Amino acid sequence: MITKCLFPAAGYGTRFLPATKVMPKEMLPICTKPLIQYGVEEAIEAGIHTMAIVTGRGKRTLEDHFDVSYELEHQIRGTTKEKHLADIRDIIDKSRFVYTRQRDIKGLGHAVLTGRHLIGDEPFAVVLADDLCVSEGKGVLKQMTELYKRELCVIVAVMEVSPKETSAYGIVAGEWISDELLRARKMVEKPAPEDAPSNLAVIGRYILTPQIFDVLQNQTAGAGGEIQLTDAINAIAKHGKVLAYRFKGTRYDCGSLDGFVAATNAIYRQYKAKAAAPQ
């Protein structure tokens, strides 16, 4: 059973400056909810109730968001506005939020390692809130936790990208064992198109086993001079089982302006459809 989800959330969000000068990028709203709330909701849907958030300096509003706001509650109690707090109240009631700070920004692998004491010795999920996933049926993380119950190994969510985009992703190659599952043999972080072993890109959804921490502990810096999660998973794939899962749904890269706007439009359409549906 996967009971914990780790959210690396210490990055600066420089691509969204000046909006992210004082506001954490995870708090940028997609319609009425901050980006990270979509990830938390996806984790709850997957049956996960402990959210382990790796934050950094200037990220306190994240903690405040997932806490009660007494003044606000008091102010709107008994009014029609109360319904706007229903979703976030429900999240707070259902979940436990634990935090740690990443002092130096040394890469995704380093962020995951920083969260080690929040996770302990059990398998866990990782969500990169920048990647907002929308699906018609089960959420992507739920698809993956169900798969984990059967396969009991490291799982990464993947999608095909155009060959010229490989340098923005962790790229995975291996052999297909079914329509949606590939046994990963090789993973490379952000390869140039000519060095990419495939065009299958890892998105920000992972199921990891605690073995990853020992690997990360002893790992040297990789692409971009950072401790890369992709390199640690690659090390596990060499000796153990790592599956790449072609998820059902659409992923929006909210770390880019185009993706952010596309996600906003998609979520807006959902709101409208919901509002128009008979109650």
Ligand code: G1P
């Ligand atoms: C990170 C990972 C990369 C992955 C990507 C998915 O990169 O390092 O392997 O493909 O997330 O969004 P980042 O986008 O943080 O540079």
